[in-house]
Amino acid sequence: MKISKVNDHCIWLRYGNPVMTESLMFDTQNIETLNTLPVLPWTINLTQNKMTLAYTMDEETKILGLGENLRGMNKRGGLYESFCTDDPVHTPDKKSLYGAHNFLLITGKTNTGLFIDYPGKITYDIGYTLHNEISITINDVNVDLYVFQRGSLKELTLAFRSLMGKAYAAPKWAFGYQQSRWSYETKKEVDEIVQGFEDNGIPCDAIYLDIDYMENYKDFTVDQQKFPEFENYVKKLKNKGIRLVPIIDAGVKIEPGYDIYEEGIRHQYFCQNNLEEPFVAAVWPGKVHFPDFLNPAARRWFGLKYKNLVDMGIEGFWNDMNEPSVFYTEDRLQKTIDMAKNSEGENLDIHSFFELTDAFKTLFNHPEDYQKFYHQMAGTLVNHKKVHNLYGYNMTRAAAEGLKEIDPNRRFLLFSRASIVGQGRYAGVWTGDNHSWWEHILLNLQMMPAINQCGILYTGADTGGFSGNANGQLLVRWSQFSLFTPLFRNHTALNTRSQEPFAFDQQITGIMRNVIKLRYALISYLYSEYMKAVTKHGVYFMPLCFEFEDDLSSEVDDQLLVGESLMVAPVYRENGKGRYVYLPEDMLMWKASTHEIKEIQLIRKGTHYINLALEETPLFIRQNRLLPMSEPALHVDDINLTELTVLGFVTDEATYVYYDDDGVTRDYEHGGYWETVIRVVYHNSQFTTTIVHNTNHILQKIHFILVGPDGKRVENQLVVNDTSEPV
Numbered sequence: 001m002k003i004s005k006v007n008d009h010c011i012w013l014r015y016g017n018p019v020m021t022e023s024l025m026f027d028t029q030n031i032e033t034l035n036t037l038p039v040l041p042w043t044i045n046l047t048q049n050k051m052t053l054a055y056t057m058d059e060e061t062k063i064l065g066l067g068e069n070l071r072g073m074n075k076r077g078g079l080y081e082s083f084c085t086d087d088p089v090h091t092p093d094k095k096s097l098y099g100a101h102n103f104l105l106i107t108g109k110t111n112t113g114l115f116i117d118y119p120g121k122i123t124y125d126i127g128y129t130l131h132n133e134i135s136i137t138i139n140d141v142n143v144d145l146y147v148f149q150r151g152s153l154k155e156l157t158l159a160f161r162s163l164m165g166k167a168y169a170a171p172k173w174a175f176g177y178q179q180s181r182w183s184y185e186t187k188k189e190v191d192e193i194v195q196g197f198e199d200n201g202i203p204c205d206a207i208y209l210d211i212d213y214m215e216n217y218k219d220f221t222v223d224q225q226k227f228p229e230f231e232n233y234v235k236k237l238k239n240k241g242i243r244l245v246p247i248i249d250a251g252v253k254i255e256p257g258y259d260i261y262e263e264g265i266r267h268q269y270f271c272q273n274n275l276e277e278p279f280v281a282a283v284w285p286g287k288v289h290f291p292d293f294l295n296p297a298a299r300r301w302f303g304l305k306y307k308n309l310v311d312m313g314i315e316g317f318w319n320d321m322n323e324p325s326v327f328y329t330e331d332r333l334q335k336t337i338d339m340a341k342n343s344e345g346e347n348l349d350i351h352s353f354f355e356l357t358d359a360f361k362t363l364f365n366h367p368e369d370y371q372k373f374y375h376q377m378a379g380t381l382v383n384h385k386k387v388h389n390l391y392g393y394n395m396t397r398a399a400a401e402g403l404k405e406i407d408p409n410r411r412f413l414l415f416s417r418a419s420i421v422g423q424g425r426y427a428g429v430w431t432g433d434n435h436s437w438w439e440h441i442l443l444n445l446q447m448m449p450a451i452n453q454c455g456i457l458y459t460g461a462d463t464g465g466f467s468g469n470a471n472g473q474l475l476v477r478w479s480q481f482s483l484f485t486p487l488f489r490n491h492t493a494l495n496t497r498s499q500e501p502f503a504f505d506q507q508i509t510g511i512m513r514n515v516i517k518l519r520y521a522l523i524s525y526l527y528s529e530y531m532k533a534v535t536k537h538g539v540y541f542m543p544l545c546f547e548f549e550d551d552l553s554s555e556v557d558d559q560l561l562v563g564e565s566l567m568v569a570p571v572y573r574e575n576g577k578g579r580y581v582y583l584p585e586d587m588l589m590w591k592a593s594t595h596e597i598k599e600i601q602l603i604r605k606g607t608h609y610i611n612l613a614l615e616e617t618p619l620f621i622r623q624n625r626l627l628p629m630s631e632p633a634l635h636v637d638d639i640n641l642t643e644l645t646v647l648g649f650v651t652d653e654a655t656y657v658y659y660d661d662d663g664v665t666r667d668y669e670h671g672g673y674w675e676t677v678i679r680v681v682y683h684n685s686q687f688t689t690t691i692v693h694n695t696n697h698i699l700q701k702i703h704f705i706l707v708g709p710d711g712k713r714v715e716n717q718l719v720v721n722d723t724s725e726p727v
């Protein structure tokens with residue numbers, strides 16, 4: 001074992017000879033090697049081919065983390081598996097979703113964190129078998145462990161974040177509202193949706209193309225019948241302020257003559273079976289090969305294919321089915337069919353009947369099928385199962401690196417379904433096939449900070465729910481949370497009820513218009529906070545306990561901090577006309593029924609029942625923090641950035657660094673961004689507002705709406721000089 005001190009918070013233990021995941025990216029040259037193992041909170045047991053880690057919890061211990069996963073924010077009580085899984089039914093008894101995020105944060109007298117850098121399956125028993133025990137099992141002895149200690153939960157998270165490299169910056173238009181469904185199948189259908197937004201005056205920046213835009217589900221093709229003159233069409237929509245975002249699937253259709261298939265075969269870019277032939281699985285188009293994204297040459301080849309669509313004006317993509325999802329393999333299907341044939345005319349009893357039906361039910365993503373194929377890694381063939389969680393990650397990396405080569409300075413929208421730690425450098429994720437269930441609003445909220453802890457900042461769920469049928473109030477309440485998520489996308493499955501913001505009745509359309517306009521009013525803040533998290537290795541969403549250390553703050557798991565100024569507490573109960581909200585300090589509550597700041601009220605620290613009519617989105621502005629906002633527009637590019645409205649609750653003094661940049665290029669990476677340092681002081685019952693420093697040459701005026709400790713509202717205007725002198 002090799003022991004190193006990575007930084008003041010982190011010890012790295014290398015056991016054996018692990019697979020290089022490239023999840024973390026830090027300078028390994030200048031770190032200190034330790035000769036003795038420091039005292040660790042974990043008991044680590046090694047047998048010949050297995051590692052187990054044990055931790056004893058006390059009654060108060062809480063376990064945060066595991067990124068995209070089921071159950072509450074506190075993972076205690078559950079069984080979990082890290083194995084990227086396409087399971088569309090997200091119920092609490094499931095053990096994994098699409099991501100594999102092996103980071104735990106354990107609270108207690110001393111907080112500790114753990115990251116397991118290992119790309120195969122890991123199982124977590126977190127107080128399930130034994131109430132006070134965590135037991136983690138890895139069927140391998142080649143593993144990198146990172147133990148974090150000596151700091152607050154936030155400090156340990158930031159120490160982990162700092163090892164990952166810079167996070168992905170989505171283009172600014174991707175902070176607009178986005179509309180999807182499986183599928184807007186033709187140009188005509190897309191036109192109708194665009195018209196719906198225009199007729200109803202609802203802002204929108206993107207419309208999604210799901211698998212049906214392709215020619216027979218072939219990646220990087222466009223069906224000419226459904227989308228004639230695609231390039232012109234993309235341009236026409238862009239002139240209207242709308243981007244088209246096509247899906248790309250992991251499986252490549254087996255079809256002689258299809259260039260991607262032919263090239264993949266010619267260069268041996270596909271995963272292989274045990275006979276070293278291209279491995280055959282089945283997904284959408286029927287039989288497919290899986291590009292071997294773990295092989296750098298295959299990765300580059302696939303990544304550059306995005307050019308086909310980029311050349312037609314496309315600026316954003318979503319990568320799907322990259323766990324990878326496997327409908328069936330030929331031999332398993334054959335066996336199952338034979339089994340059915342042999343059952344014909346038989347008297348099926350309790351055993352044989354379920355054996356037969358289970359054989360069909362388990363065809364999809366069968367665990368044994370993941371052992372049937374291999375990857376080329378540094379010249380050796382590696383069985384897929386050992387490195388399963390690297391697949392979606394490397395597909396996304398392929399896309400990100402390809403897009404960077406295709407158009408080096410442009411920021412593309414890119415997000416993936418499967419993911420692992422480190423992927424946040426390349427792209428975002430969405431949380432996959434949820435349901436139109438109220439429980440999934442809460443699950444959405446609970447996953448967000450845990451995904452951020454793993455460095456994936458651009459996230460969001462299928463708002464309104466993927467499977468099942470939404471009603472108007474579900475869409476409204478869900479949107480009142482999603483309007484704070486970087487990815488704010490409404491998406492639903494094939495054969496479900498339409499759930500566009502104008503798909504219900506007049507009343508719902510009106511409320512949705514205001515909810516989405518509120519999002520656009522907040523983009524100045526949300527984008528500023530997002531980009532600061534990118535450039536400073538921070539997080540965008542936090543649980544309350546990251547900032548407040550009282551007992552109740554660590555209990556609350558249905559409220560979140562969004563950036564440095566806001567707390568959100570959405571209604572997630574059907575027919576709920578309000579909810580309990582816990583305030584760890586005095587805050588300014590804004591019940592926003594439109595983006596205009598009317599209903600604001602100082603609320604004292606403590607627990608309150610807050611009435612919230614369907615049209616009211618609750619926002620809580622923290623004490624001595626500021627919230628910059630803009631006048632909404634129908635598209636992000638049309639937002640007027642010359643003026644800001646700053647809402648503040650100031651009892652002493654507040655400083656806000658308002659970040660902005662061009663939103664489309666990577667210039668921000670080398671100083672191409674603007675900062676405005678806004679300061680408000682409350683003294684002798686008066687407010688003083690100043691611009692401490694400003695490099696933003698667009699901004700001209702700030703309108704302040706301020707509330708002091710007495711709860712009185714004061715307004716004031718400030719003209720911004722583009723000097724860095726106090727005004």
Ligand code: MIG
Nearest residue numbers: 182210211320417432433493
């Ligand atoms: O299993 O492309 O999660 O968003 O609409 C269905 C069709 C395959 C899964 C994605 C979903 C998408 C759907 N895909």
